[in-house]
Amino acid sequence: MISQASIEIGLNAAIVSVRGGQPHILVSREADQWDALPYGPFTPIDHRTLDIGLRNWVREQTGLELGYVEQLYTFGDRGRHAQPDDTGSHIVSVGYLALITEDPLEPLEGTSFARWYGFLPWEDWRNGKPSILTEEIEPRLKRWAAQMDQDDSHASVLTRPERLRICFAMDEESNWDEEKVLERYELLYEAGLAAEAKRDGHSAVKLWDDLPQLGRPMQFDHRRVLATAMSRLRGKLKYRPVIFELLPVSFTLFELQKIVEAILGHHVHKQNFRRLVENAGLVEATGDVSTQTGGRPAKLFRFRRDVLLERPSIGVKMKGG
Amino acid sequence: MISQASIEIGLNAAIVSVRGGQPHILVSREADQWDALPYGPFTPIDHRTLDIGLRNWVREQTGLELGYVEQLYTFGDRGRHAQPDDTGSHIVSVGYLALITEDPLEPLEGTSFARWYGFLPWEDWRNGKPSILTEEIEPRLKRWAAQMDQDDSHASVLTRPERLRICFAMDEESNWDEEKVLERYELLYEAGLAAEAKRDGHSAVKLWDDLPQLGRPMQFDHRRVLATAMSRLRGKLKYRPVIFELLPVSFTLFELQKIVEAILGHHVHKQNFRRLVENAGLVEATGDVSTQTGGRPAKLFRFRRDVLLERPSIGVKMKGG
DNA sequence: CCCTATATACTCAATTAGAGTATATAGACA
DNA sequence: TGTCTATATACTCTAATTGAGTATATAGGG
Numbered sequence: 001m002i003s004q005a006s007i008e009i010g011l012n013a014a015i016v017s018v019r020g021g022q023p024h025i026l027v028s029r030e031a032d033q034w035d036a037l038p039y040g041p042f043t044p045i046d047h048r049t050l051d052i053g054l055r056n057w058v059r060e061q062t063g064l065e066l067g068y069v070e071q072l073y074t075f076g077d078r079g080r081h082a083q084p085d086d087t088g089s090h091i092v093s094v095g096y097l098a099l100i101t102e103d104p105l106e107p108l109e110g111t112s113f114a115r116w117y118g119f120l121p122w123e124d125w126r127n128g129k130p131s132i133l134t135e136e137i138e139p140r141l142k143r144w145a146a147q148m149d150q151d152d153s154h155a156s157v158l159t160r161p162e163r164l165r166i167c168f169a170m171d172e173e174s175n176w177d178e179e180k181v182l183e184r185y186e187l188l189y190e191a192g193l194a195a196e197a198k199r200d201g202h203s204a205v206k207l208w209d210d211l212p213q214l215g216r217p218m219q220f221d222h223r224r225v226l227a228t229a230m231s232r233l234r235g236k237l238k239y240r241p242v243i244f245e246l247l248p249v250s251f252t253l254f255e256l257q258k259i260v261e262a263i264l265g266h267h268v269h270k271q272n273f274r275r276l277v278e279n280a281g282l283v284e285a286t287g288d289v290s291t292q293t294g295g296r297p298a299k300l301f302r303f304r305r306d307v308l309l310e311r312p313s314i315g316v317k318m319k320g321g
Numbered sequence: 322m323i324s325q326a327s328i329e330i331g332l333n334a335a336i337v338s339v340r341g342g343q344p345h346i347l348v349s350r351e352a353d354q355w356d357a358l359p360y361g362p363f364t365p366i367d368h369r370t371l372d373i374g375l376r377n378w379v380r381e382q383t384g385l386e387l388g389y390v391e392q393l394y395t396f397g398d399r400g401r402h403a404q405p406d407d408t409g410s411h412i413v414s415v416g417y418l419a420l421i422t423e424d425p426l427e428p429l430e431g432t433s434f435a436r437w438y439g440f441l442p443w444e445d446w447r448n449g450k451p452s453i454l455t456e457e458i459e460p461r462l463k464r465w466a467a468q469m470d471q472d473d474s475h476a477s478v479l480t481r482p483e484r485l486r487i488c489f490a491m492d493e494e495s496n497w498d499e500e501k502v503l504e505r506y507e508l509l510y511e512a513g514l515a516a517e518a519k520r521d522g523h524s525a526v527k528l529w530d531d532l533p534q535l536g537r538p539m540q541f542d543h544r545r546v547l548a549t550a551m552s553r554l555r556g557k558l559k560y561r562p563v564i565f566e567l568l569p570v571s572f573t574l575f576e577l578q579k580i581v582e583a584i585l586g587h588h589v590h591k592q593n594f595r596r597l598v599e600n601a602g603l604v605e606a607t608g609d610v611s612t613q614t615g616g617r618p619a620k621l622f623r624f625r626r627d628v629l630l631e632r633p634s635i636g637v638k639m640k641g642g
Numbered sequence: 643c644c645c646t647a648t649a650t651a652c653t654c655a656a657t658t659a660g661a662g663t664a665t666a667t668a669g670a671c672a
Numbered sequence: 673t674g675t676c677t678a679t680a681t682a683c684t685c686t687a688a689t690t691g692a693g694t695a696t697a698t699a700g701g702g
Contacts, residue, residue: 009413051397614668
């Protein structure tokens with residue numbers, strides 16, 4: 001009698017915090033289950049806007065008070081494993097990115113912080129090219145690109161080798177683009193190399209029999225949300241001063257640099273980084289110094305809130321070094 | 322007996338096309354009603370993803386086959402006039418941006434193309450600073466900034482004068498930031514200067530009695546979606562070659578420039594624009610020339626699709642001139 | 643007092659961006 | 673035919689930005 005199944009709106013948040021030089025996200029972890037992002041339904045009765053709804057259940061569920069929050073994307077095929085005969089309610093999920101500082105209070109029972117490069121290990125180039133790329137991913141992607149079935153020859157304007165080149169820099173001239181996190185994950189999913197693809201019954205998985213775990217999988221489409229968050233944050237860093245949402249009120253320039261590197265997944269040129277940050281007027285000295293650095297004491301800085309009033313585009317653009 | 326009202330997902334699209342030097346959007350227009358964006362519900366039974374759903378009902382409703390499509394934002398307070406006692410279904414709306422070329426076929430009955438600067442006239446600086454700013458908007462915004470009520474003294478980290486400075490460049494040093502389209506519309510709404518604010522019973526409207534129409538209003542929150550689309554497109558132009566989605570297969574560099582200027586809302590330096598576009602390898606000469614230009618014949622170019630395989634970030638960054 | 647580790651300052655070349663001048667080639671029209 | 677006008681296209685110049693490197697400063701540890 002009902003012409004369409006009911007729809008539910010799910011909000012899930014990638015809540016990012018850098019601790020001990022590693023970016024982490026808040027996950028709910030249960031035995032024998034993949035990790036999941038904090039998730040809550042949107043109830044328009046209680047909350048006027050999506051943002052308010054998100055802040056509320058995050059507070060209830062984790063005890064955290066979110067500061068910076070940004071909507072990422074709305075996915076209609078949550079988990080991608082809704083079957084055609086599925087009569088239950090359909091879930092549309094709205095992904096969010098939230099940033100918090102290395103935090104005083106521990107999250108509540110059932111949730112914990114997990115390293116985000118545990119889920120997407122090929123994204124961390126701080127110690128050189130990750131071996132998982134050379135040893136596991138690239139050989140399989142090459143096989144997948146060579147094997148061209150009719151099924152999706154029309155699926156894209158680009159061929160599979162071209163897509164590998166763009167997303168994974170799989171030839172000599174190409175450069176690894178740190179912002180293509182989502183594109184890389186989607187491509188791995190499509191090639192059947194993400195455990196979620198197997199769960200969803202994706203056809204490409206039949207190519208592989210002894211597939212190792214390529215990054216920790218997550219429930220539903222949460223790894224996709226995480227990849228979206230990483231893409232967005234890596235991009236936004238370069239033209240908005242969002243990085244300071246991850247830092248304490250006062251910090252040394254080297255601490256700032258380490259946080260930036262943790263997010264970008266590669267090193268930056270130290271001297272140029274200092275120049276950029278200081279010339280852009282992003283920070284001001286507090287007058288204090290930190291002697292905890294192991295060498296000459298470092299001046300402490302704070303974020304200059306006035307930059308919000310100044311130039312429209314400002315951030316920490318910087319390529320490797 | 323039901324603990325929450327049912328939720329409906331609405332998809333609406335800002336379908337942009339430049340015709341005769343003016344950007345237009347497709348609207349459905351009825352007598353005695355404000356214009357609305359093409360709107361359709363998302364039915365997960367029929368369409369696996371939101372994008373597919375969008376393309377489908379746009380085809381049915383307007384006869385258009387969309388090419389480039391990009392999700393903008395998901396709003397939970399659609400129309401913002403849902404009352405607390407509203408027992409009907411709640412609508413979450415997902416905004417989309419779509420780009421089509423100046424089109425051969427006319428849209429179906431009931432829909433038509435409307436100039437987007439008709440809705441947001443203060444955004445078009447191609448003929449200098451719009452008079453609506455100096456004569457209507459700025460004096461009222463100054464009054465609104467000066468009048469500080471307790472209601473929202475805590476609403477923002479920035480004061481009202483600071484926000485005016487950032488969004489509307491309302492002092493000597495500040496520059497108009499063409500990408501802040503959404504922020505400007507939101508501020509006008511908040512100041513009670515958008516007709517939609519009056520419709521929604523916003524308290525700030527009581528400041529004004531003889532308020533002229535500041536841009537054509539739209540139904541629901543559609544002018545907000547349009548502003549989001551304009552912001553996104555103006556930004557994206559600068560680092561992705563999306564502009565070509567609005568152009569025919571072959572074009573002169575001046576035609577390309579005119580389209581860019583139409584979107585950005587200001588003029589660019591002609592010689593530098595040429596240099597940028599050619600050096601970036603965005604286009605290649607077709608070998609033909611166009612004598613329709615009124616002066617020396619102009620070489621015709623086409624978009625070089627190979628750029629998609631090359632540099633990760635490429636577009637037409639260019640400030641006024 | 644030297645060694646090491648980090649902080650901070652400064653230099654230099656290559657590239658890019660903003661603004662302007664100069665030249666080329668069509669049609670219109672005297 | 674020649675000149676005017678309008679547009680197209682090429683080139684110059686300067687300032688700012690970026691990528692990469694060298695040099696110097698100041699702490700603690702042995």
